[in-house]
Amino acid sequence: MEHKGRIIKGIAGFYYVKADNVVFECKARGIFKKDKIIPLVGDNVIISINSLEEKTAIIEKIMPRNVEMIRPRVANVDQAVVVIALKNPEPHKIMIDKLTVLIEKSGLDLVICFNKCDLDSEGIYKEFYDIYKSTGYRIISTSAYDNSGLDELKEVLDNKVSVLAGPSGVGKSSILNVIQRDLHLKTGLVSKKIKRGKHTTRHSELIELDFGGFVVDTPGFTSLDITSIEMSELKEFFPEFKNDKIQCKFSDCYHEKEPKCGVKLGVENGLISKSRYESYLYLLNEIKENRRHKKW
Ligand SMILES: Nc1nc2c(ncn2[C@@H]2O[C@H](COP(=O)(O)OP(=O)(O)OP(=O)(O)O)[C@@H](O)[C@H]2O)c(=O)[nH]1
Ligand SMILES: [Mg+2]
Numbered sequence: 001m002e003h004k005g006r007i008i009k010g011i012a013g014f015y016y017v018k019a020d021n022v023v024f025e026c027k028a029r030g031i032f033k034k035d036k037i038i039p040l041v042g043d044n045v046i047i048s049i050n051s052l053e054e055k056t057a058i059i060e061k062i063m064p065r066n067v068e069m070i071r072p073r074v075a076n077v078d079q080a081v082v083v084i085a086l087k088n089p090e091p092h093k094i095m096i097d098k099l100t101v102l103i104e105k106s107g108l109d110l111v112i113c114f115n116k117c118d119l120d121s122e123g124i125y126k127e128f129y130d131i132y133k134s135t136g137y138r139i140i141s142t143s144a145y146d147n148s149g150l151d152e153l154k155e156v157l158d159n160k161v162s163v164l165a166g167p168s169g170v171g172k173s174s175i176l177n178v179i180q181r182d183l184h185l186k187t188g189l190v191s192k193k194i195k196r197g198k199h200t201t202r203h204s205e206l207i208e209l210d211f212g213g214f215v216v217d218t219p220g221f222t223s224l225d226i227t228s229i230e231m232s233e234l235k236e237f238f239p240e241f242k243n244d245k246i247q248c249k250f251s252d253c254y255h256e257k258e259p260k261c262g263v264k265l266g267v268e269n270g271l272i273s274k275s276r277y278e279s280y281l282y283l284l285n286e287i288k289e290n291r292r293h294k295k296w
């Protein structure tokens with residue numbers, strides 16, 4: 001018997017597929033491997049059940065994806081919520097901008113959630129809010145400790161399929177444990193020594209929310225690779241460069257050294273934040289350097 005289901009988790013070659021409210025432990029047909037298709041969390045699939053008693057099945061077919069995200073690897077989500085801690089671990093602007101660029105490339109809507117606002121006694125949120133407001137992304141500030149901002153986050157997640165993405169230790173799993181009862185995701189301390197998270201979440205997991213919607217908790221990352229992006233397309237992934245008031249007249253402009261560039265003028269006029277523009281130049285250079293190495 002064939003059943004429709006959805007992959008909610010993948011661990012070491014096994015996929016956990018929820019179908020008719022039962023979670024089946026599945027193997028994928030060998031043909032996927034041969035065709036280099038990797039089943040992803042979020043995939044809608046057809047399974048054939050091996051044993052109802054043991055809840056085992058085989059993934060027979062993967063339905064076409066409307067979205068596929070590379071980092072973290074998930075399929076069929078509506079939006080990404082970038083989770084960044086205001087402190088412990090320290091927020092890192094280039095890391096944030098790399099992540100927003102990769103999400104823009106996947107074509108997803110994006111929300112930025114600055115967590116651990118209970119630790120922010122130095123106005124870090126204000127500093128970051130000012131940097132990111134011209135992007136047009138919805139920006140929220142939350143705390144899994146004193147629950148502030150979590151109602152707004154619920155509103156963001158309501159009735160959508162979202163993925164939480166961000167560095168390790170920022171509180172992705174902690175937030176979900178607070179907003180969804182009876183969820184007991186593992187959370188881990190941030191290392192005092194290296195001031196980074198300890199990669200507590202090991203596998204992405206699709207979670208159903210009582211109040212409506214689904215969310216994927218994902219493992220945090222330490223580095224991101226943006227070299228799959230072309231130099232000429234990078235600017236497309238900075239929405240504020242395409243703002244009506246900006247519009248660089250030259251369509252092939254890199255917004256780098258060109259005179260009379262509208263984007264550079266926008267930075268001077270304060271319509272584009274300096275930090276974002278500096279990230280753009282940094283990433284442009286990173287892509288350029290990578291191309292040069294490849295050539296040799
Ligand atoms: N002060 C404060 N600490 C928090 C908050 N949210 C999470 N933490 C703590 O931060 C640490 C890391 O939290 P996790 O939820 O494991 O972080 P994560 O983003 O899921 O990390 P990975 O699974 O490694 O990617 C834990 O010690 C949490 O208790 C918050 O809002 N405020
Ligand atoms: Mg986690």
Ligand SMILES: [Zn+2]
Binds near residue numbers: 263
């Ligand atoms: Zn320009």
